[in-house]
Each structure stands twice: as C-alpha cells, then as structure tokens.
Amino acid sequence: MKSTKFTPARKLTKEEIDRKWWEIGDFFRRNSLWMLMYCTGCCAIELPPAMTSAYDMERLGMGPMATPRQADILLISGYLSVKSLRRVIYTYEQMSEPKYVVGLGSCPINGGIYHDSHAVINQLDQYIPVDTYVSGCMPNTESVMNGFVDLMEQIKNKTANGWVKYKENNEWYKSNQKAALGEVIIHDEFHE
Amino acid sequence: MIVNILIGFGIAVLGFVLQTSVAGVNRKIIGRLQKRYGPKWYQEFLDIFKLLSKRSISHGWIFDFGVIMALGGIIATAMFMPITNTFVAFAGYDNFFIFVYLLAVGMLGMAMSASGSGNPLASIGVMRALTTMLAYEVPFMIVILTVIKLSNTSSMVGIGEFQRALGNNWFLIALPLGGIVAVISLMGMLGKKPFETYIAPAEIASGPMVEYGGKQLGMLFIMHEITVFIEVSLFVHIFLGGASNIFIFLIKYFVVYTVVNLISNVNGRFKIDQVVKFYYKWPLIMAVTQAIIAIYFGWVI
Amino acid sequence: MMNSMSNIEYVKGLIDQSFKVLETDVIDQYQVSFVFKQADVLQVLVTLKNAGWKQMSYLSAIDWPDEAKFEMVYILMNWERAIHVQIRTKIDRNDPVMPSIITVYPGAKYYERECHEFFGVKFPGNPDYEKQLILEMWDDIPPLRKDFDPQAYSDRKFTKREYNQDYKILSEDNKLKEKREARKQRAQSLKGGQKA
Numbered sequence: 001m002k003s004t005k006f007t008p009a010r011k012l013t014k015e016e017i018d019r020k021w022w023e024i025g026d027f028f029r030r031n032s033l034w035m036l037m038y039c040t041g042c043c044a045i046e047l048p049p050a051m052t053s054a055y056d057m058e059r060l061g062m063g064p065m066a067t068p069r070q071a072d073i074l075l076i077s078g079y080l081s082v083k084s085l086r087r088v089i090y091t092y093e094q095m096s097e098p099k100y101v102v103g104l105g106s107c108p109i110n111g112g113i114y115h116d117s118h119a120v121i122n123q124l125d126q127y128i129p130v131d132t133y134v135s136g137c138m139p140n141t142e143s144v145m146n147g148f149v150d151l152m153e154q155i156k157n158k159t160a161n162g163w164v165k166y167k168e169n170n171e172w173y174k175s176n177q178k179a180a181l182g183e184v185i186i187h188d189e190f191h192e
Numbered sequence: 193m194i195v196n197i198l199i200g201f202g203i204a205v206l207g208f209v210l211q212t213s214v215a216g217v218n219r220k221i222i223g224r225l226q227k228r229y230g231p232k233w234y235q236e237f238l239d240i241f242k243l244l245s246k247r248s249i250s251h252g253w254i255f256d257f258g259v260i261m262a263l264g265g266i267i268a269t270a271m272f273m274p275i276t277n278t279f280v281a282f283a284g285y286d287n288f289f290i291f292v293y294l295l296a297v298g299m300l301g302m303a304m305s306a307s308g309s310g311n312p313l314a315s316i317g318v319m320r321a322l323t324t325m326l327a328y329e330v331p332f333m334i335v336i337l338t339v340i341k342l343s344n345t346s347s348m349v350g351i352g353e354f355q356r357a358l359g360n361n362w363f364l365i366a367l368p369l370g371g372i373v374a375v376i377s378l379m380g381m382l383g384k385k386p387f388e389t390y391i392a393p394a395e396i397a398s399g400p401m402v403e404y405g406g407k408q409l410g411m412l413f414i415m416h417e418i419t420v421f422i423e424v425s426l427f428v429h430i431f432l433g434g435a436s437n438i439f440i441f442l443i444k445y446f447v448v449y450t451v452v453n454l455i456s457n458v459n460g461r462f463k464i465d466q467v468v469k470f471y472y473k474w475p476l477i478m479a480v481t482q483a484i485i486a487i488y489f490g491w492v493i
Numbered sequence: 494m495m496n497s498m499s500n501i502e503y504v505k506g507l508i509d510q511s512f513k514v515l516e517t518d519v520i521d522q523y524q525v526s527f528v529f530k531q532a533d534v535l536q537v538l539v540t541l542k543n544a545g546w547k548q549m550s551y552l553s554a555i556d557w558p559d560e561a562k563f564e565m566v567y568i569l570m571n572w573e574r575a576i577h578v579q580i581r582t583k584i585d586r587n588d589p590v591m592p593s594i595i596t597v598y599p600g601a602k603y604y605e606r607e608c609h610e611f612f613g614v615k616f617p618g619n620p621d622y623e624k625q626l627i628l629e630m631w632d633d634i635p636p637l638r639k640d641f642d643p644q645a646y647s648d649r650k651f652t653k654r655e656y657n658q659d660y661k662i663l664s665e666d667n668k669l670k671e672k673r674e675a676r677k678q679r680a681q682s683l684k685g686g687q688k689a
Binding site: 082083086109110111115116117118119120121122123125126176179180181182183186 | 628629630632633636641643644646647650651652653654
C-alpha cells in the first residue's frame with residue numbers, strides 16, 4: 001500500500017466539498033419529508049389510511065404540515081381543474097427549495113376518466129415538474145407508500161431534480177401555462 | 193468568568209440535546225399507544241437539521257432579527273438553569289424571577305418577527321399566545337409565591353435543598369392543590385393540548401409560524417425545544433425536589449414530560465376564550481385556597 | 494304531518510284557480526311539476542311564495558336543440574307541506590331572455606349568474622348577471638349546450654400524453670370482437686341524449 005507519509009493529501013476541490021455537504025443534506029431531507037396535503041380530488045381519500053395507524057407514514061419520518069412555506073412535498077391527489085391549477089402554481093412557487101411534487105392517481109398522468117372534460121388538464125408534467133407518479137384509480141394505499149419510498153430513493157440517487165428543472169426551463173413552463181390557462185394571476189371580485 | 197460562560201453554554205446545549213431526544217422518544221410512545229410503530233427516537237434531530245438545510249425566503253430585516261433575538265434570548269436564559277445543586281453555571285444567580293423575566297424575551301422576539309411578516313394569521317396567533325400567557329401566569333404565580341414563602345429562599349438550588357432536608361416532603365405532596373395547579377399551568381406554558389390554541393394547525397395555519405420556511409423555522413424549533421427544557425426543569429426543581437446527581441434529574445425530567453404528553457394526547461383543543469375562562473376559575477380558586485391553607489393555617493403535609 | 498295526497502290536491506287547486514296550466518305531472522308523492530307560458534311565471538312564483546313555498550331550491554335550464562328551445566326549471570320547497578313544486582317554461586333558444594326573479598327570491602342572483610354562464614340565458618332585472626362566477630377566462634360557447642363538444646375543446650387546448658406502441662397483436666381471430674364493436678356502437682348512439 002502506498003504510504004501517505006511523503007505524498008501530501010489531495011485537497012478537495014470546491015465542487016467536491018459542496019457535493020459532500022449536499023449529500024449530508026440529502027440524508028436529512030429524505031428522512032424527514034413534510035408534505036402539504038393539497039387534497040384537490042378524489043385520490044385524497046387514500047391519505048387518511050396512510051397517515052394513521054393502518055399504514056403508518058410517521059415511521060418514514062413524513063408528517064402533514066399546514067402551510068406551503070414549511071412543507072417539502074406538494075402532493076397533488078387527483079384531477080386538477082383549470083382553476084385549481086392556477087392556485088397550485090401560486091402554491092408551488094411559494095415553497096422553499098428544495099421541493100418535490102408527487103402526483104397521485106391516473107388523472108395527473110393522462111387525464112384519467114376526465115380526459116375529455118372542458119375544464120380538466122391532461123398532463124401535469126407540462127405545467128409544474130413532477131418527480132413521482134403513482135398510478136391507479138385510485139391507487140391502493142400500499143402503492144402510495146411505495147411511491148413515497150421511491151421518492152426517498154430518488155433523493156438518495158440525486159435524481160429528484162424537479163425544482164432545478166423548473167428554474168432552468170422556466171420559459172418553457174411559463175409558455176405552457178399561458179397556452180392552457182390564458183393567464184396565471186387573475187383578478188376577479190373575490191381576489192382583488 | 194469565561195469558564196462560567198462556557199459551562200452555561202454547555203448547559204444550554206445539554207438541554208437542547210436532552211429535550212430533543214425526550215421529545216422523539218415521546219413520539220414513539222404515543223405511536224405505540226395508537227397501535228402503530230412510531231418514528232425513530234432521533235426524528236426531531238432530523239427535522240431540525242433538514243429545516244436548517246433548506247433555502248429560505250426573507251421578509252425584511254425585522255423578520256430575521258426577531259428570530260435571532262428570540263434564539264439568543266432563550267439561550268441566555270438557559271445558561272442560568274441549574275441541573276443539580278453543584279452543576280450550575282452562575283452560582284447565586286439562579287433566582288426564579290430571573291427566569292420569569294428572561295422567558296419574556298423569547299416570546300417577544302417571536303411576536304416581533306411574526307408581526308413583521310405581514311400575514312394577518314400570524315398576528316392572530318401572536319395575540320392568542322400572549323392571551324394564553326396572561327391566563328396561566330396568575331394561578332402559577334400565586335403557587336410559586338406560596339412555595340417561596342415556605343422555603344424562605346427564591347433560588348432554585350435553595351428550594352431544591354429545602355425539599356430534600358429531613359422531615360420535608362416534595363412540594364408536589366406537601367401542597368397537593370398547588371401541585372395540581374402547577375401541572376395545569378405547565379401544560380399551558382408548553383402549549384400542549386387542550387391549550388394549544390396559539391399554534392392551531394388547521395385553524396389558523398400554525399399561527400405565528402405561518403410565514404417561516406427553512407432556516408428561520410429551524411431556529412424557531414431550536415428555540416421551542418430550549419424553552420420546553422427550561423420550563424420542565426423549573427417544575428422539577430420547584431415541585432419535585434431538584435436532584436443531587438444528574439441521573440435522578442434525567443429520570444424526573446423524563447417522567448414529568450411523558451405524563452404531561454400522555455394527558456395532552458387524549459384531549460381536544462380549547463378556544464381562546466375558553467382558555468382564559470378556565471384558568472381564571474378553578475385553578476385560581478385552588479391556588480388561593482392553597483395559599484391560605486399553607487401560610488395562615490400552616491397545614492403542610 | 495299532513496297527508497301528501499291532500500297536499501298535492503292543495504297545490505293543484507291553488508294553481509288552477511288563477512292560472513292557465515299547460516301541463517301537470519305528478520312525479521311521485523312528494524314532487525309535482527307544472528308547465529306554464531313564459532309570461533305567467535313571475536305571478537305563479539309570487540302566489541306560491543305567499544302560500545308557503547318559501548325556499549327556492551334550484552334554477553336551471555334544459556337544452557332541447559331539436560325544438561330550438563330552452564326549458565327553464567324552477568324548483569320550490571315548502572317546509573310545512575312537504576312538496577317540491579317544479580315550475581317549467583319554454584323559451585326561445587336563439588335569443589334567450591327570461592325576466593329575473595330576484596324581486597321574489599333574492600337568492601336567485603347567483604343561480605341566474607350560473608345559468609347565464611353555462612347556457613347563455615339573459616336575465617334583465619338582475620344587475621350583474623354577466624359577471625363570471627365559476628369559469629375563469631372562458632373563450633368558447635357556453636359549455637352546457639348540447640352542441641358544445643368537450644372532447645374537441647380538450648384536444649385543442651390541453652396537450653395529451655403520447656404513448657409508444659410497444660405491444661404486439663398476436664392473433665386476429667377474437668371471439669369477443671363483435672361484442673366489443675356492438676358495445677362501442679351503443680355507447681356512441683347514446684351521446685346527445687338520444688335513447689338507444
């Protein structure tokens with residue numbers, strides 16, 4: 001074995017030091033995920049068995065949080081109408097980074113059973129970046145738990161980069177949002 | 193002098209580590225009570241470090257400054273807390289009234305930064321927190337003044353030694369009504385159900401903490417853990433006889449926090465006017481009765 | 494609790510003595526429906542409200558594209574005599590105008606806004622029936638009409654996910670194929686509200 005007594009130890013470059021800190025951060029982030037339950041559609045009914053004593057979510061470290069600024073995961077459960085999508089975009093942009101999005105059910109994937117409706121969007125990927133989909137109509141609670149574990153594995157392998165993609169390809173996302181919604185921030189008699 | 197400051201800082205860090213571990217173990221106990229596996233025992237540490245590693249959004253300098261003031265104030269308070277009667281940083285300065293005054297710095301810091309964020313829900317939460325403080329302080333103070341009169345000293349270490357002297361019982365047994373009032377006031381101080389009105393996660397979206405994210409929330413959590421450490425230690429010293437070595441202190445601390453947590457987990461949440469009305473009715477009557485019995489008649493068990 | 498048959502007789506008597514009813518239909522023991530001309534509707538509502546039908550449960554329209562008419566439906570409920578009364582009238586489809594009833598039932602303000610947004614019916618007398626209530630930034634014909642195609646709108650506006658064909662059809666003789674085709678034909682023929 002080569003002795004290190006006469007050769008100086010290699011100095012780590014700045015990227016390697018950053019990466020090591022980021023790995024430590026990833027360990028903390030994947031073991032204590034807090035979700036904001038945005039229960040838009042029918043798939044939200046799969047969340048109570050996942051949160052309580054049946055398929056305990058707290059042993060993975062996950063828990064529900066009340067506001068978007070404190071949460072890590074935005075959980076889109078079910079179909080998104082055009083009105084809800086505007087509010088989801090406001091909410092997604094308020095969260096603090098790094099943030100992840102999980103889509104439950106078939107409706108964020110390709111529209112589900114509402115694919116031919118005039119008010120339901122068909123592919124969530126075009127408007128906000130999604131890290132994990134859980135398919136099913138509606139998925140079994142074990143599938144939902146598998147989806148969360150899969151998200152934790154993705155954080156470990158550093159492939160959960162939705163928030164980075166949103167910042168880098170911001171114009172593409174914004175043009176898609178404009179094409180489908182017309183305008184993201186609107187003013188009517190209820191929102192001045 | 194420097195040595196004292198370092199010991200004080202060590203006490204604050206010890207308090208933080210102790211309380212975070214005890215809180216994690218309590219989450220596991222509550223999980224087992226609900227027939228499920230709870231989280232790991234070090235889950236609270238992971239929560240705090242995850243929060244400190246997120247990028248956060250700032251709302252102006254009052255917002256940031258308030259959090260730093262709260263955290264700094266609470267660490268300064270924790271430096272005075274005695275653990276046993278010899279392990280104390282600033283001997284002679286562990287008066288009860290120092291703690292009561294310095295705890296307000298933490299609360300004021302949080303109030304300042306919460307109102308600097310501009311969200312009306314934060315103002316509602318801060319108003320509720322200060323109203324709850326107004327409610328639980330009055331019966332608590334009456335009982336503490338009784339204890340100070342009976343033991344002729346107001347230093348924590350002194351009260352602890354008075355209870356351990358021969359022929360004297362712990363004040364939890366010697367003043368039974370006062371002990372019950374102190375437990376109820378402790379639940380109000382810690383913000384446990386049914387007095388959890390100031391956080392109220394589903395009603396006002398967690399009250400004062402609504403606009404925090406990332407690093408400021410992590411610092412607020414650290415502040416909350418050290419506040420809980422100070423309050424439970426106050427209870428241990430005043431009512432359960434202090435400790436002569438550190439293991440007894442740890443056992444007493446753990447038992448007090450677990451009992452309070454178990455009581456609070458089977459209760460709902462009061463509204464803010466119900467909190468004030470509750471505290472000004474039976475606990476106040478019991479505290480005044482206890483004071484009259486102990487001081488004028490001298491019937492101490 | 495009064496007998497519901499006598500309640501239905503009471504309502505029929507009340508309506509018949511002052512108005513000309515075009516058609517009466519007793520749907521079941523708690524529901525009855527009357528068809529009027531458009532000009533009589535406001536008076537009928539005033540009479541019924543004074544007789545105890547104080548709650549307006551629903552206001553909407555039904556689209557009959559073959560006759561080129563909209564059918565306006567008002568459903569009222571009485572809390573003492575438990576009868577739902579449906580008041581129906583037919584109005585013209587190409588220029589639908591219906592006088593507003595907010596002088597009788599002030600809560601109909603939002604129902605009329607919704608009806609305008611989804612069918613295109615105008616309600617003079619209601620000062621803000623043109624304000625949007627449910628649909629935001631809508632740019633097409635009112636969506637609950639029968640000649641609105643939701644599938645075409647959705648294809649035009651929202652991008653769909655493309656799938657690769659990564660499966661292979663192994664054999665063409667499929668016994669269930671005729672049944673599947675017949676089922677698809679039946680589903681297509683039921684569209685547009687026609688009976689099979």
